[in-house]
Amino acid sequence: MKVLDIFEEFMTLNYDVPGEWGKTIRDVSLKEYTIARYDDDSYTIHFLLNGVSIKIDWRWLDLFSSLNVISGSRIISLANEGELDEIEEFINLFLQFQIQLDRRNGDNMLNLLSDICRVKTDKFRDFLQDRYKKVLKPIIFKSIEKVVEI
Amino acid sequence: MRGRGSIIDMQENVIDKLQSNEIYPFSVIFSYEAGDNNGILAITLYTELDYERLLDLLEYESQCDKTGFVVLKDTNTVILSDMALINFYVKL
Numbered sequence: 001m002k003v004l005d006i007f008e009e010f011m012t013l014n015y016d017v018p019g020e021w022g023k024t025i026r027d028v029s030l031k032e033y034t035i036a037r038y039d040d041d042s043y044t045i046h047f048l049l050n051g052v053s054i055k056i057d058w059r060w061l062d063l064f065s066s067l068n069v070i071s072g073s074r075i076i077s078l079a080n081e082g083e084l085d086e087i088e089e090f091i092n093l094f095l096q097f098q099i100q101l102d103r104r105n106g107d108n109m110l111n112l113l114s115d116i117c118r119v120k121t122d123k124f125r126d127f128l129q130d131r132y133k134k135v136l137k138p139i140i141f142k143s144i145e146k147v148v149e150i
Numbered sequence: 151m152r153g154r155g156s157i158i159d160m161q162e163n164v165i166d167k168l169q170s171n172e173i174y175p176f177s178v179i180f181s182y183e184a185g186d187n188n189g190i191l192a193i194t195l196y197t198e199l200d201y202e203r204l205l206d207l208l209e210y211e212s213q214c215d216k217t218g219f220v221v222l223k224d225t226n227t228v229i230l231s232d233m234a235l236i237n238f239y240v241k242l
Contacts, residue, residue, distance in 0.1 A: 025157045027181040033192070033220070033229065035181045050225035051177030051194025144176050144196060144226075 003078050003088035010071045011132050028104055036101075043101075045113070051144065054113065057137040064098035067091075072099065090116075090124045117141065117150050157181070164191060167242040171207060173200045176226075190231045191238065201226040208234075208241055 028036045033048040044055040067075075072095060079092040093115055100109035121138055128134045138149035160180040168175050176196050182189030195201045205211070205228065210219060218234030221227075230238050 027157070029181070029183065035179065037179075037181075046177070046179045046192070048179055048190070048192035048227070048229055049220075049222060050227055051179075051192070053177070144194070 001074075001078065003075050003084055003091055006071045006074050006078070007067070007088075007091055010067050013070070030104070030110065031107070034110070045110075053140075053142045054117070054150075055140040055142070057139075059136050060094070060139075061098065061101070063134075063136070064094050065102070068095055068098050068102070087124060087127050090119060090121075093119070094124075120150050160189075160191075164193070164238075167238075168193070168204070171203075171242060173203055173207075175200070188232060188235055190229065191235055192227065192229045195226040195228075198223070198226060201228065204228055208237060213237075 026038045028038075030036055030045070034045065035048065036043065036045045042055050042057055043061055044053050046053050075092060075095055079088070084092060093112065097109060097112040097116060100112055103109075117139070121136070125136050125138065128136055141148040141150055157180055161178045164178050164180065165175065168178070173195065175193050177192070177194040179192045180189055193204065195204060201223065205221065208228075210216070210221065213219070213234075215233070218230060218232035218237075220229035222229075
């Protein structure tokens with residue numbers, strides 16, 4: 001069985017995104033001058049040292065949090081065993097990020113996030129839209145010089 | 151745990167204070183830990199001019215005890231906590 005097979009099996013569970021989140025703001029310290037903030041529509045990491053922020057739409061967290069609960073251990077086990085294609089690599093990468101997020105582990109979570117920013121989300125988002133008609137917004141990187149969709 | 155209103159209000163209040171002094175920040179982030187009534191405030195300014203202006207308003211250079219100040223000229227960022235944060239509310 002491949003990682004993609006497990007992901008497809010998970011998506012048959014009629015995964016749907018609820019319309020209203022209704023969550024209050026909650027801050028989590030990651031490292032001394034980095035905080036992560038949950039608010040109504042996103043999870044944002046603020047780098048206090050220079051004002052840079054990385055904003056992740058809630059739908060990402062909902063998707064991969066559910067995936068982790070239902071199929072996380074199987075995906076990780078498969079990912080450790082064999083070669084993954086590009087989409088499977090991304091699924092594994094974001095799943096690992098979600099796990100670290102749930103554990104509020106600052107160091108490795110930020111490393112995983114930087115890997116996600118490096119490979120970018122466009123191919124996975126295209127895959128999700130083409131195959132399952134689900135739309136995920138890009139991750140937004142914002143600094144004084146630029147606003148970048150990742 | 152403070153909710154949305156408290157943190158948003160705090161940040162908007164800081165932005166209002168800065169703008170009333172004609173400083174327009176790129177980023178204002180306020181955060182605190184549970185049980186801590188003070189918190190930490192990070193302000194990033196667009197320009198070096200605004201950064202220096204803010205430090206002047208806070209009378210940073212004349213502070214004997216700079217505990218609670220983290221000032222980063224390279225990124226035009228000022229991070230305030232403890233007495234430095236209280237100083238901000240008093241001065242602005």
